[in-house]
Amino acid sequence: MNKKVTVLLSVCLASSMVACSSQGGTTPETNKSAAGSSNEPITLKFASWSISEAATKDALEQMASTYTSLKPNVKIEFIGIPFGNIKEQTFVMASSGDAPDVIQTFTASFPTYATSDIIAPLDELLGKDYVNDLLPSYKDDYSYQGKLMGVPWAASPYVLYWNKELFKKAGLEAKPPKTYDEMLEAARKIAKLKTDSGEAVYGLGEPTDKLPINGMIFLKTLYSFGGSIFDANGKVNLNTPEATSAYKYYQTLTNENLTPQSAKLKDLRNLFSIGRLGMYVDGYYGKAVFRSLSGKGEAYDNVWEAALVPAGNSSGKSVSIGEAHGLVISKDSKHKQEAADFIKFLTDKDMMLLYHQKSDVVSARKSISSLPEFNTSPFDKVLNEQMSIVKALPKNNPGLEQSYLDMADAVLKVTLAKETPEKTAADIDAKLKQALK
Incomplete structure (x- = not known):
């Protein structure tokens, strides 16, 4: 302690x-x-x-x-x-x-x-x-x-940060993606770049380490794919096509080397600050961190912009968590x-x-x-x-913090252990039905 x-x-x-x-x-x-x-x-x-x-x-x-x-x-x-x-x-x-x-x-x-x-x-x-x-x-x-x-x-709220310089180097238009599909396509082009010293550049960062905050952030993706932890009757139901699609998204990022493995938010902030990450989603903390870690102070504000979280393919609307x-x-x-x-x-x-x-x-x-x-x-x-367009988190429950940890672990399994999205959705559904009674 x-x-x-x-x-x-x-x-x-x-x-x-x-x-x-x-x-x-x-x-x-x-x-x-x-x-x-x-x-x-x-x-x-x-x-x-x-x-x-x-x-x-x-x-x-x-x-x-x-x-x-x-x-x-x-x-x-x-x-x-x-x-x-x-x-x-x-x-x-x-x-x-x-x-x-x-x-x-x-x-x-x-x-x-x-x-x-x-x-x-x-x-x-x-x-x-x-x-x-x-x-x-x-x-x-x-x-x-x-x-x-x-x-x-x-x-x-969680918003999308995007690096204007990397977009330009990748031959992309100087505007943020509006949908998840556009975001993935931009990420693929950015991930083909290298730094001047030959280091990898990642297109799109998602935090995947086993931490409660990363399980909470997973909800942003789940909501964007039209999913929810609970069904219309208020019962846990994560064994759904929407949850499976959310896990497939994470698996796509890792299978195509678009995101760093087992990343914490601080890892993504650091990579973004040194020009090795094209996009990621974070809270207001980004600006001050980028100025500090880049070593360029306020001048680094010219490198990036913030935008709304891209719209999910099912809803067609930006949805985020706060x-x-x-x-x-x-x-x-x-x-x-x-x-x-x-x-x-x-x-x-x-x-x-x-x-x-x-x-x-x-x-x-x-x-x-x-x-x-x-x-x-x-x-x-x-x-x-x-x-104005954030979705409330699940109602507080004695098992909710542990559930966030379990959801983060599920993301880790589908990315690092290469479990199938279908199995991951079924397993986390069973765990949360016990934890969130």
Whole structure:
């Protein structure tokens, strides 16, 4: 278990970032709760991986500084925990009676929190108006048994990234593919290229390593082929022609060497950043990563563009999934209302605009995501257009995170072990019927 890194932020930092807004802006009045209106000193412990990462640390520190300047009796104590360890460590902390008040989580691992007994329902703490302002698909992704159990914070749809330079070298038109068939044809042409030093160039990357997030991303492909985990009666049914077609797509990518084997998302991001990958699907994180890993900074923005996920052959429409870094409140927190007020502050217009400007995050609140400030660049517009056509993930279930892992394993079997798509669909159908009862 990795050692926690704790960062204490001063409670008295002055801030010039406070702005007034009729669209949920940051003011002392809009963020003062009945429970937090006294001057009683309060410490909110916030477990987060973003506070330990260079790309997001500055934004979070500025947010906390602004909040404590508005509410001087509140101290924000960040507990930095790496992304890969945060679920395990916060559950251990909760079992020992030392749970943080606020915990950062992620869509693929949230089902384990939602179905546990360590977090609190949020509907009453946040209020009806706030809850109703959440985009429906993201609200569903962070609910369990009709209750909102987490807040989608840094939201993102999955969009297609494509390398304009590789398209040009491959003799392709300077425009993104509109359908899966067009995407495969473009990938085949790009995969014939080599780098100047003779290294392979891949046409189209899909994450296929055995990780829960990759099982979640598989749903994007399943939906695009007209499939679903559940049938019309709400029963698991993955042994279908649509699921088989989705697995055939993955097998085509590997059989024709269009995608790297057993890739994680970070592998695809790296390959795209160094000009060895023509296309792949990812969240908003791409731009900052490409700038860093390419070594070219903002100049690398001229190499790539983002586009809607290509339309599936069956539906004829772009369909994607969304994810979000989420925020939950510990059941044992002694300051639940104050923690809820802090979450409302972090997801308010001004703080989301700060986060958006620094990291390209998208708001999951209807009243904010549509504002002009969040739609200034072509990249912004693609993200927000895709946000309007994402499909909700399966309802949270005690077995959902394990099911994501099983779905990732199924993709690995059809690509690496060369199982037939038909057998893979039948096997995963049987597993999920046990896991998602």
